[in-house]
């Protein structure tokens with residue numbers, strides 16, 4: 399594959415020294431706000447890595463829907479999905495995950511690792527209620543990650559669910575909910591000239607514990 403001429407950065411992209419940050423959540427909020435201003439679409443898209451029963455890694459994109467505010471006991475990163483999907487099954491069996499945000503136009507990456515918990519029914523209901531009706535129906539119709547015989551079979555399932563939910567609110571399917579990743583590690587990365595990038599790793603032993611901060615070689 400040929401690399402585009404725009405490949406490596408031609409200037410340093412680091413405004414200020416983000417290694418000065420005392421803790422990672424405020425810095426993440428700042429970077430997400432920058433991404434929201436600069437990325438052409440889905441600034442909240444993030445790669446989610448899980449492991450399967452054999453210990454083999456698996457990765458796919460999801461949309462980050464919340465970062466808990468300060469004071470929240472298991473303060474973390476929340477996304478929503480089908481608990482019967484491949485990722486759902488993997489996370490329920492092995493509740494530990496990694497996330498990787500890459501904001502290309504900002505030359506920034508954030509990596510997160512930590513234990514995973516299920517969001518409460520109330521949280522899932524509240525988020526589900528904000529989704530467009532068509533996406534709510536889709537959540538009922540899609541047996542996410544399982545074999546689909548034909549596109550027509552999916553369209554039939556959507557039609558059947560639409561007929562079931564013609565009036566009133568669409569309830570959240572019991573198998574559709576959220577996961578929360580409570581970070582024990584967060585690494586911030588920013589590209590610098592000659593691949594001599596800036597890396598800062600925050601680590602802690604447990605949720606709510608004190609963070610240690612370490613610079614890493616690029």
Ligand SMILES: Cc1cc2nc3c(=O)[nH]c(=O)nc-3n(C[C@H](O)[C@H](O)[C@H](O)COP(=O)(O)O)c2cc1C
Nearest residue numbers: 443458459460461477478479480483484485486543
């Ligand atoms: C940008 C982007 C965002 C996505 N967000 C989600 C999401 O939030 N939840 C979800 O279930 N699938 C999402 N998907 C689809 C997943 O990447 C994946 O195809 C699906 O969840 C099945 O994954 P699994 O078989 O590993 O469970 C997204 C895909 C893309 C490209």
Ligand code: PXP
Nearest residue numbers: 460461463478479480529533542
């Ligand atoms: C299958 C699926 N579920 C959930 C989501 C999360 O986003 P939303 O709740 O905004 O639809 C996405 C986003 O692409 C998705 O593809």
